[in-house]
Amino acid sequence: MHRAISCILLALAAASGTACASDLGVAPVVVQLDPHNQRTALTVTNRGADPVVMQAEAVQWRRDASADVDLPTADLLVNPSVFTVPPGQSQLVRVGLRRAVSSDREETYRIVLREVPQPPRPGEVRQGGQVQVLMAMRVPVYVAPPTVVRTLHWRAMQAGDGSIDVSVQNGGNVHARVRSLQLRSAHGSAIAPEQAAVAVVFPGESRSFRVADAARAGAHPMTLEVTTDQGAQLVPVAARAHR
Template structure:
């Protein structure tokens, strides 16, 4: 999977990509992997950054703990649990550099630890063409999720059909487990006919509940239906539910 973050104009702007797997590209640099897994025994992992451009690129990383409120809102806070070496990365054109992301705190054996590493370009270090009027440097960033997972940690997701204020169908999904869940696909069907669907990718961290809007072309009547869920690892479930 390749994801692209394009340059934007206007006030200082950070373009953030939340990605599932593969390589992420911002401007002319790429990062692999874009989702980082470590088990309880690992203390460090390698991250490869490639500069595909024709000039030097200077990057720095912000290390954050990642939690969600009870309603599923993401919260990031600077953390000293992780360290990236080196913290400032300068890569010549058409070159690559391997950096090390290390965990400094002991892993939690009762639950998964979740972080986000925000790798961003330092725009002031980028060669600039001759100025024609006032220009504002633009910072581009990639947000990489990091999961430190102890043995036996599992998601446990329960989704219940609800209605929004506009009477549109939605799902209220809660993760009662001790590891993240990323819902990739959800389908409501009745008598093998599609009623509503979610496609994309949304994270639900342990203890959080998210309201997930469903797409539909017609009004969805109340009654019994089948709910099929698919997660990022390809596993899923199908259950009978009641539409309000």
């Protein structure tokens, strides 16, 4: 499915005014590589009316205090690195590993696709205060180790305000994608609306969430149904400790 991952506004002048962004899409939106599958390709599609010049580069994707950090890398080959996509057409961008997979833990990268600013077309007049909107798309690239281990440790506890504090620790060697949290009664019925909790948890990383609107459950036993890309599981909700 074609869709833009993110959009960056680049102000080419300090005053107000906006030029329309390009209509771009990329597929797939996630790349998975492993020792037996070390190459793939992205398709960048221009759904707009004008040609678009794009720059593609690979970066190492790290997490520092729950914040995403992009670092330079030479581990991935991206070809072509600069290309023009005519209106209504697509460009194939090949991605491949430059070296064999040797780590026992998943390695994470991103392919960053940036629109290159272009000079005005013949006859086009840009006002001095106009801002040009440029598209940037980031595609995650996950490189799995030879042996994959998937282990998630969940905890859920009632908080004083009636909500539920939830934490997950990834004890495996590949990422996990959290999709939703659903609070249920001891009989399995939904207590609160399903809560989207889209997040990527790297190997060795911990993440926290909060489920609101749980006060109506009172003191009855509760479970939390957590759904990830590894499936669904039920987590007991511990009662709040009273002092």
